[in-house]
Amino acid sequence: MLMKIDVKETDRKPAIDLYQLVREMFPINRSQTGSGVRKTLSIIAHHIDLEINEVPTGTSVFDWHVPMEWNIRGGSISTLGRKCLVDFASNNLHVLGYSRPVQGVFSRAELARHIHTLPDQPDLIPYRTGYHADDWGFCLSHHLWQTMNDDAYHVEINSDISPGSLTFGECFIPGETPNEVLLSSHICHPSLANDNLSGIAVMTALAMRQARQKRRLGYRFLFIPATIGAITWLARNEAVLANIKHGLVLTCLGDNGPFHYKQSRQGAMIDRAVAHVLRHSSLRHEIMPFAPYGYDERQFCSPAFNLPVGCLMRGVHGAFPEYHTSADNLDFVRPDALHQSYSLIETVLDLLDADCTYERVDGRCEPQLGRRGLYRTIAGQREAGGATQMDLLWLLNLADGDHGLLEMAVRADIPFARLESAARIALDAGLVHARPK
Amino acid sequence: MLMKIDVKETDRKPAIDLYQLVREMFPINRSQTGSGVRKTLSIIAHHIDLEINEVPTGTSVFDWHVPMEWNIRGGSISTLGRKCLVDFASNNLHVLGYSRPVQGVFSRAELARHIHTLPDQPDLIPYRTGYHADDWGFCLSHHLWQTMNDDAYHVEINSDISPGSLTFGECFIPGETPNEVLLSSHICHPSLANDNLSGIAVMTALAMRQARQKRRLGYRFLFIPATIGAITWLARNEAVLANIKHGLVLTCLGDNGPFHYKQSRQGAMIDRAVAHVLRHSSLRHEIMPFAPYGYDERQFCSPAFNLPVGCLMRGVHGAFPEYHTSADNLDFVRPDALHQSYSLIETVLDLLDADCTYERVDGRCEPQLGRRGLYRTIAGQREAGGATQMDLLWLLNLADGDHGLLEMAVRADIPFARLESAARIALDAGLVHARPK
């Protein structure tokens, strides 16, 4: 079903089993803060060199403050006969995020004001969180709620909201130059597999890979709670921002749908890079214009920063039926989709790292390829390096010191990797020299 | 039949009855000069503070001279038995504009050289004028002419062409800044309702409205004879031109057809403003590129001026069958069409006046809307002010001191008025400050 990316070999496996990592993190109850986030980061830290940051409750971050920390140990609705009907232990979506502790007997009518269901998807449990509101609540399937007709229920939420800290993870892998690529995933959703864990898993594997790669650019991986995490990171890292030349927010990468790439606010090179890779991938995809709603690109692309950051997804928030429900589970996420997403981003990162400008040693006329053993018929056969004769002619023609390799590939409408091969051939033959971008 | 403009309430009535004003001016015989123009301007002056200018015959205006003044008291063709067949008193289109006086008996063959008919529209009287040519003539229906088979006819035109003046009206309503909007209609056509009076009536009502409005920009309304009137005004007002930031020539606004907007020569902001309002209006419309033929945009957009002036019409000159015939009458013009045209232009003027640049007080990340009571679900509900949450996010994201409000609205593809509401909310919350454009 899923088509192959033909610009890169897709049989290069990530160093970890992506699906297994999703499965490992799935049961943990994550929220903006608290022990679930810490546990998630500790799992990631088994694989990569992760710096874990704790920022105290109340710390001022631009227009915001770091919130109180929320932790929960249990929550249930039972009949007065103590038959448990709804239990946090069976699905952590059952308790509204940031619920304050509660214990007691409530009439059905009182309880109803704290119940969240999905009448249009009556079998599913919704995911809801009440950010820092002094509230409590339960999320359950509409079908279950319809069967709950007792006059009163025993309710208990064993949680606390108290000063603590906001926790996030950061992994920076320096490159040969100060220029860097920012990758970011949110880590604040409980048992949601696609809208959370898919991005975390793919990003963890990418960090493992980039650490092993020879690289021109630095790579900065952020595992952060959405919104407040991004704001907190930005507030603490303003000095770093000038180095960020490209960025991607990664999320919802495990479903089986087409890719969606949302462009950066500024119309950055990353937009052309992702569009180029998708175009030559034979993967179904759609390019979406920037809009100030979605994931943390909202913060990265706020007007005073306007960073070159886009957002790569498969399913789009709010647009697939499993979104923010109990159906965004381990069945919804597929191993091959995760792998394909990893391969695609890997190709994009390799492109960004390899994108530089070439200039002919002597740009007057074509060089004589024949005496260098580089002249073949133009029938499309590839050289050992993967470039055709035509690719080499494009490279030699556009190697004027102005065109970057990506711009060449876009103009020639040839996959970047083939022009890159042509550049290597030309470099080896002493026909061009590379210029850092 | 006519659809509502949904960006503005269309139930705001103009201060005068547009159709009644057209009806009042319809019987008057207008030409480039003469008493008909003066009478028309005196009617307009009942409603607005109109400066009436008289420029003497022979005055040099760029490459031209103000022409002689033409006045006519009567004109007829009668049988030799004095039965009147064609009478200026019954329809002032019957006499060719600028006809010199004539009296006598003419053979049918001689008379035929002075007769204008429309063989393809045999029931209609054409409108013709012989600008300053030493000629005389009659315009009549082809059917009537075909029944006139006498050997000779008695002909009389009681007119004079003599030194006098060119008359035009101007109403300037100053704004808070020296920047101004130019609006212009021609006033030189006799009993033609759409191609003349519709523009005059709508513009009169707009001038009444703008005088009452709080306004940032000045508004300059010109009621001028076509071509020579525009040239005369330009020759006398070169010092004013630098202040004109936007302009519209208004004509043919009373028929029931779709709107046609002809762009300015320079590709000005007014083009984007009108296109934006039309796009969000659900009104049928077409955008036409600039061409150096049409109405007085020809003069305003001549190369040395190149003013930011477009032309708004419903029916396009020469393209509707009633054009320049006796069918362009009080039946052809419709009250609701006039009103709709008025509402559309009102919306455009409000947009131009409100278009300014906003800048976030602190553009780093999103502000925390929740603690300001500005955070709602993003389901599209409008705030009291008419803006949705999404509109507010767009405003806050694009408030970088560079994007004007119109540019924001175009990028977000949201009606201007909604972004304007969002800007007001953001201003009230102290999140942005406005910058004059």
Add this chain to the structure above:
Amino acid sequence: MLMKIDVKETDRKPAIDLYQLVREMFPINRSQTGSGVRKTLSIIAHHIDLEINEVPTGTSVFDWHVPMEWNIRGGSISTLGRKCLVDFASNNLHVLGYSRPVQGVFSRAELARHIHTLPDQPDLIPYRTGYHADDWGFCLSHHLWQTMNDDAYHVEINSDISPGSLTFGECFIPGETPNEVLLSSHICHPSLANDNLSGIAVMTALAMRQARQKRRLGYRFLFIPATIGAITWLARNEAVLANIKHGLVLTCLGDNGPFHYKQSRQGAMIDRAVAHVLRHSSLRHEIMPFAPYGYDERQFCSPAFNLPVGCLMRGVHGAFPEYHTSADNLDFVRPDALHQSYSLIETVLDLLDADCTYERVDGRCEPQLGRRGLYRTIAGQREAGGATQMDLLWLLNLADGDHGLLEMAVRADIPFARLESAARIALDAGLVHARPK
């Protein structure tokens, strides 16, 4: 069948019979070097003032060296019984270009390694050349080769490859300004009528025409062997290159297919000029983006030169079945197609030569055309000069000193020649002055 170019009169005949010139040159055996090239140039030199250049074997030209000279007197394959089966004298395609001399008896198997056929076009002889490879070979129809089942054949090629020179012709016709137009055709193919001789014939006639014309620009016509000829010319003429403002490589202009224009690498004015003329010609055509494969635009558009040179063809190299076969013969090339190509390029050259900027003497408002006898109804009648009233209005509106005449024609979407007529009328009336571009 072929449609008329309506922007120019197509009944102006070239000064020579184009088809006759193709026929005269057809039998000659051309290659990159040698007596065939010299004979071809001597025929061209009967018609135009052609400078013939000889560049010695071994001369260094950028990354290349001028090759050895190849001459051939005969070549054949015969049965051992001396029955001649394949004879260079009957078709010079039969011998692989740059074949070294050979004489002897070869087994069929040995011979097979030197035989080139077209199994998919079994009646045709392919054209092949082995540039400077130490090889020999024969090209023949696949049908013939299939009948040759003897055990051995007698083979003879009477050729020599020895130091000599590379020969090319150049005709420069100076203009009033140092700016010039480059036109170039390759002259290195043997008996191929379209891919070689059509371009040579059309270019010869154009050189005759331009020498007779009053002209603002200089015209430089190059008759050169492909690739090495262009490289050699460029190496010897670097000082000239800054003067080249427009250029066309001309080839395959004699077949009956649609025109193909391949754009310059830099996106030059020549691209807009050719596209404009084609658009207003009612000729079938296609515009192709630049690519670094094809004819000598590869060298002219190499990165250090990046000259404003496109390539005009009818049939596209490799894309028509007769390409590089014995079917590209005197039947394939048609007199009317040659003539039409000539007319089209003539129109382009006249456009380039006439393209200048106009500025109104006084650009404020329209001038009064009536008192100059220039006011006509706008019904589309043309003036004596070929311009309509509307053309004149466009010219007067866009004569701002910035728009060139071609840019005006493109914006107004009016054939250049009509705007040129309007410019003449305006010049004669003293309304504009011309400014050199």
